[in-house]
Amino acid sequence: MILIWQRLLKNTKISGITLFPFIILRKPEYRTDQILLNHEKIHLRQQAELLVIFFYVWYVVEYYYLYFKLKDSFLAYKSISFEREAYAMENDLNYLDSRKIWSFWKYILD
Template sequence: MIVIWQRLLKNTKISGITLFPLIILRKPEYCQDPVLVNHEKIHLRQQAELLVIFFYIWYVIEYYYHFFKLKDAFLAYKSISFEREAYAMEDDFNYLETRKIWSFWKYI
């Protein structure tokens, strides 16, 4: 389900965030952005296959690993395997139909 929650994301650069089972977008018009929505749907699948809590634990650990290694918050975010998979496949609108379980592992 897609929810528009402008107040939550108001003072951030974040266009959308996935908090299982919701995709939260900053602006109503982002619902019409198929690439952004597909990116977030990929995160939904990742979260489901890791039983949600393990996704968040892994996400935070991987973020801090890259942050301390790269000393750059944005590069650390872009280096997270979940983000790498989602960015790499966000233009492929059939990806979720053929995606194998734990596909993010290829991006570690």
């Protein structure tokens, strides 16, 4: 389900965020951005694979590990395996049709 929640993302640079089972967008016009939606749907699949809670734990642990290693919050975010997969495959609108389970694994600390 796609929600528009401008207040939640108002003072951020975030266009969208996935909090299983929702995709939350900052602006109504983002509903038609197929690349952004595909990126967020990849996160939905990742979250489902890791039974949601393990996704969030893994995400936070990996982020802080990378943050302390790289000393840069944006670079740490972009280096998280889940984000690397989503950014790498967001332009392939058919990716989820052929994606194998735990495909984010190949992006871990690569």
